[in-house]
Amino acid sequence: MGGNGKLSIILIAFFAIFVSISSAYHYETKEIEVPLDHFSYANNATFKLRYLYNATFAKNHLSPILFYTGNEGDIELFAANTGFQWELASSLQAVVVFAEHRYYGKSLPFGNDSFKSATQFGYLTAEQALADFAFLIDELTDGENNRPVIALGGSYGGMLAAWIRMKYPHKVAGALAASAPIWQFTNLTKCNIFSKILTSVYATGINNDQSNRNCSINIKKSWEVFESYSKTDKGKATLNNAFHFCKGMEITKPEDLQKFFEYLEDVYGNLAMANYPYDNTFLSPLPAYPVAQFCMYLKTAVDNDDLVKSMQQALNVYYNFTGKTKCLDYKSAYEPSMGDAGWDIQTCNEMVMPMCSSGGDDDMFRKKDWSFKEYSDKCFAKYQVRPREREMLIRYGGFNIETASNIIFSNGLLDPWSGGGVMRTSNKKVYIIIIPEGAHHIDLRASNPKDPRSVSEARTIEENIIKSWIQNFYQRTVY
Amino acid sequence: MGGNGKLSIILIAFFAIFVSISSAYHYETKEIEVPLDHFSYANNATFKLRYLYNATFAKNHLSPILFYTGNEGDIELFAANTGFQWELASSLQAVVVFAEHRYYGKSLPFGNDSFKSATQFGYLTAEQALADFAFLIDELTDGENNRPVIALGGSYGGMLAAWIRMKYPHKVAGALAASAPIWQFTNLTKCNIFSKILTSVYATGINNDQSNRNCSINIKKSWEVFESYSKTDKGKATLNNAFHFCKGMEITKPEDLQKFFEYLEDVYGNLAMANYPYDNTFLSPLPAYPVAQFCMYLKTAVDNDDLVKSMQQALNVYYNFTGKTKCLDYKSAYEPSMGDAGWDIQTCNEMVMPMCSSGGDDDMFRKKDWSFKEYSDKCFAKYQVRPREREMLIRYGGFNIETASNIIFSNGLLDPWSGGGVMRTSNKKVYIIIIPEGAHHIDLRASNPKDPRSVSEARTIEENIIKSWIQNFYQRTVY
Numbered sequence: 001m002g003g004n005g006k007l008s009i010i011l012i013a014f015f016a017i018f019v020s021i022s023s024a025y026h027y028e029t030k031e032i033e034v035p036l037d038h039f040s041y042a043n044n045a046t047f048k049l050r051y052l053y054n055a056t057f058a059k060n061h062l063s064p065i066l067f068y069t070g071n072e073g074d075i076e077l078f079a080a081n082t083g084f085q086w087e088l089a090s091s092l093q094a095v096v097v098f099a100e101h102r103y104y105g106k107s108l109p110f111g112n113d114s115f116k117s118a119t120q121f122g123y124l125t126a127e128q129a130l131a132d133f134a135f136l137i138d139e140l141t142d143g144e145n146n147r148p149v150i151a152l153g154g155s156y157g158g159m160l161a162a163w164i165r166m167k168y169p170h171k172v173a174g175a176l177a178a179s180a181p182i183w184q185f186t187n188l189t190k191c192n193i194f195s196k197i198l199t200s201v202y203a204t205g206i207n208n209d210q211s212n213r214n215c216s217i218n219i220k221k222s223w224e225v226f227e228s229y230s231k232t233d234k235g236k237a238t239l240n241n242a243f244h245f246c247k248g249m250e251i252t253k254p255e256d257l258q259k260f261f262e263y264l265e266d267v268y269g270n271l272a273m274a275n276y277p278y279d280n281t282f283l284s285p286l287p288a289y290p291v292a293q294f295c296m297y298l299k300t301a302v303d304n305d306d307l308v309k310s311m312q313q314a315l316n317v318y319y320n321f322t323g324k325t326k327c328l329d330y331k332s333a334y335e336p337s338m339g340d341a342g343w344d345i346q347t348c349n350e351m352v353m354p355m356c357s358s359g360g361d362d363d364m365f366r367k368k369d370w371s372f373k374e375y376s377d378k379c380f381a382k383y384q385v386r387p388r389e390r391e392m393l394i395r396y397g398g399f400n401i402e403t404a405s406n407i408i409f410s411n412g413l414l415d416p417w418s419g420g421g422v423m424r425t426s427n428k429k430v431y432i433i434i435i436p437e438g439a440h441h442i443d444l445r446a447s448n449p450k451d452p453r454s455v456s457e458a459r460t461i462e463e464n465i466i467k468s469w470i471q472n473f474y475q476r477t478v479y
Numbered sequence: 480m481g482g483n484g485k486l487s488i489i490l491i492a493f494f495a496i497f498v499s500i501s502s503a504y505h506y507e508t509k510e511i512e513v514p515l516d517h518f519s520y521a522n523n524a525t526f527k528l529r530y531l532y533n534a535t536f537a538k539n540h541l542s543p544i545l546f547y548t549g550n551e552g553d554i555e556l557f558a559a560n561t562g563f564q565w566e567l568a569s570s571l572q573a574v575v576v577f578a579e580h581r582y583y584g585k586s587l588p589f590g591n592d593s594f595k596s597a598t599q600f601g602y603l604t605a606e607q608a609l610a611d612f613a614f615l616i617d618e619l620t621d622g623e624n625n626r627p628v629i630a631l632g633g634s635y636g637g638m639l640a641a642w643i644r645m646k647y648p649h650k651v652a653g654a655l656a657a658s659a660p661i662w663q664f665t666n667l668t669k670c671n672i673f674s675k676i677l678t679s680v681y682a683t684g685i686n687n688d689q690s691n692r693n694c695s696i697n698i699k700k701s702w703e704v705f706e707s708y709s710k711t712d713k714g715k716a717t718l719n720n721a722f723h724f725c726k727g728m729e730i731t732k733p734e735d736l737q738k739f740f741e742y743l744e745d746v747y748g749n750l751a752m753a754n755y756p757y758d759n760t761f762l763s764p765l766p767a768y769p770v771a772q773f774c775m776y777l778k779t780a781v782d783n784d785d786l787v788k789s790m791q792q793a794l795n796v797y798y799n800f801t802g803k804t805k806c807l808d809y810k811s812a813y814e815p816s817m818g819d820a821g822w823d824i825q826t827c828n829e830m831v832m833p834m835c836s837s838g839g840d841d842d843m844f845r846k847k848d849w850s851f852k853e854y855s856d857k858c859f860a861k862y863q864v865r866p867r868e869r870e871m872l873i874r875y876g877g878f879n880i881e882t883a884s885n886i887i888f889s890n891g892l893l894d895p896w897s898g899g900g901v902m903r904t905s906n907k908k909v910y911i912i913i914i915p916e917g918a919h920h921i922d923l924r925a926s927n928p929k930d931p932r933s934v935s936e937a938r939t940i941e942e943n944i945i946k947s948w949i950q951n952f953y954q955r956t957v958y
Contacts, residue, residue: 400624
């Protein structure tokens with residue numbers, strides 16, 4: 001999930017770096033035919049859901065299954081970026097399954113027409129995806145209940161991992177929900193929490209290193225500066241010269257500036273999400289601790305021209321870490337592509353996650369209020385579908401997770417999504433793991449010598465809890 | 480639910496006796512607009528779901544809500560036949576709600592066209608109904624989680640009560656599932672259990688009174704006798720004279736006999752389900768312990784002519800207890816009527832409950848095997864829809880109810896549906912109540928001086944458990 005529900009940038013990067021990474025893990029690519037609609041019979045169509053399968057670590061047909069509940073993207077990309085699941089599989093002698101989410105990657109119910117209209121994309125919902133996964137698990141376990149299945153997922157995939165344990169506990173013995181903001185819904189969490197956490201990340205850098213507290217101040221300042229520059233020819237020239245925009249993307253109209261601002265907002269979110277302690281290609285090729293790298297250029301910054309220049313250098317960290325990018329393309333990220341059409345639609349049916357910015361001192365973003373009506377109108381204009389504001393609350397209970405069990409909620413404090421995550425509960429069967437030095441579901445990534453202690457410790461705790469679930473499963477009788 | 484998933488007779492009786500009973504309880508009739516499809520966005524239609532409401536027992540806006548999860552029929556009939564809920568409401572000072580199941584009574588999404596084709600009736604599923612109920616509860620509680628809601632239901636309504644607690648535990652603090660055969664699905668329960676229990680009920684009568692053990696023997700014998708009679712003119716005459724069939728219903732063709740047999744099978748099921756210790760009008764106007772009354776005529780029975788005569792007298796107990804019925808109509812029960820179209824459709828999409836008869840000594844019915852293929856083909860011929868055999872198992876977990884909590888499963892041993900009920904579990908948070916002298920969800924009926932001790936005791940235990948859930952609810956903190 002990108003900030004404000006945008007995923008585009010993530011996927012574009014993913015596709016770019018896919019080949020280089022996926023080779024690290026091996027799997028068979030399989031398909032299963034699932035009903036398009038698990039809950040009604042008005043449309044009895046079926047389609048082929050893709051999943052990745054590796055049984056080489058397993059001892060036998062009763063070995064555990066580690067089941068990644070695929071989220072918004074090509075499932076191979078999640079397989080490539082979820083090294084911890086592969087490490088777990090070898091230590092637990094488990095089968096590895098990565099199940100693709102319907103309407104992403106190659107699991108398109110209507111092929112290229114899948115996003116044509118609600119008649120086609122109307123079946124793109126979390127509940128239908130969970131039903132796909134339950135259906136697949138039933139198949140993988142021959143309808144028996146004799147081997148433990150552990151769900152794993154990060155971000156929206158983490159929400160699905162938690163929810164499948166809540167809704168299908170008979171199919172899933174436990175779930176690791178990493179950076180899963182299941183409380184980022186209406187009336188649960190303040191809509192500015194995301195911006196607020198981002199701001200503090202940019203203000204404090206790594207380990208509260210105060211040296212770059214100017215960073216968030218400069219970012220906050222930049223909105224007005226760019227705004228005013230965009231109003232004069234001289235100013236426009238300064239911006240356009242500074243930022244090396246790609247051809248035809250020079251800032252000429254106010255709409256251009258708005259698009260550029262949206263791009264920047266996503267950049268800030270993505271840098272923080274991928275604020276890992278080592279070079280990585282999770283969202284785009286980035287250096288270690290990219291936020292600190294980015295902020296290095298905004299440590300001082302005196303006058304406005306200087307701010308523009310520094311900002312350009314800082315942005316290089318994000319879009320041109322490789323040094324190979326010719327120009328700054330802040331627009332194409334928003335041209336709907338097959339890959340990311342899905343998430344935008346989901347935010348317009350049930351995934352209503354209120355986002356806003358207070359514009360206050362603790363918020364480096366432009367003031368932006370949350371209006372469900374506006375949000376709904378935009379969705380209707382785009383898709384002729386209106387979101388159901390309370391649906392996810394009714395379905396999953398909001399704060400009331402009293403009866404949930406065997407779920408680990410892990411959250412990194414450097415991750416803006418942690419604000420909507422489960423950080424406390426009185427439920428003893430739900431485990432909370434907080435990773436002070438963690439960005440977006442870093443615990444799901446392959447272990448790395450550069451991991452801070454809090455991250456490797458989190459993985460050890462997670463593995464031990466999952467082991468205990470598996471042991472309990474084999475010990476217990478069904479009834 | 481009638482035997483073999485037929486409900487027709489139940490409803491016809493219901494409609495007949497409705498006026499006389501409903502006057503006993505008072506309520507406002509309300510409506511709520513709900514999405515036709517809670518899980519997808521391809522069809523964004525909504526419709527009005529009816530519910531009955533009475534807040535006169537409640538202390539205030541935080542008082543408990545007793546919520547009947549309506550099953551296959553007009554909700555007013557369930558309100559009239561669920562006296563225990565009214566008694567509970569007054570002792571617990573609770574609000575009474577009876578929610579109608581979509582596609583029954585007045586809650587028809589497409590009015591008179593609701594059963595036209597899958598395009599209309601395709602949204603008639605248990606999951607959609609549960610989502611309606613969760614949606615209504617959210618509305619009744621203003622989206623808050625500050626008052627306990629207890630789900631109650633009998634038969635299919637009991638399955639829904641259990642399932643809503645399993646799927647929406649954040650909306651329902653506990654559930655009383657009376658005579659809910661949630662284990663009557665494929666590979667869980669032997670398909671002949673229903674016939675077998677029926678046979679033993681007819682063989683043993685009340686309190687194992689051996690005097691009428693000939694009853695089941697005579698019923699078993701009757702199939703062949705009628706069969707052979709139907710093959711000769713003299714035999715046909717005997718049958719037609721004996722049974723006072725309504726005009727045009729005389730047995731002339733083999734199909735007539737088959738219809739008559741199906742009718743008899745339902746009669747045996749319904750007499751057992753309504754085998755209450757007092758005159759009642761649950762399925763049709765019946766005397767106390769109708770099975771014993773019925774069997775009285777079949778205690779001896781020597782030759783075949785005698786058997787035909789006795790059977791006619793016995794049948795009088797069922798179709799002419801009032802003495803006002805002019806003739807025996809064994810056919811119209813099967814002409815699809817708006818009221819019962821729904822259940823037949825549900826058995827053809829997801830409610831696949833295998834039924835068979837072994838034809839052995841412990842089975843008074845004709846040998847009948849279970850074939851899912853035949854079943855599916857019949858459904859397809861009727862509705863152009865094929866049932867999904869494993870769907871309910873995947874969705875609700877079959878025997879695996881380990882994580883379920885706060886559910887009471889009550890079953891009467893005189894009820895043929897008890898075979899598919901939850902009669903044992905290792906789950907300490909699920910309560911099993913067995914009522915040796917109980918027929919189909921007798922515990923949900925108004926208390927009656929003639930209730931056997933086991934029935935009144937069951938109600939006391941149920942009330943105490945529900946009280947404890949309510950107390951715990953008010954004590955606990957949400958997180």
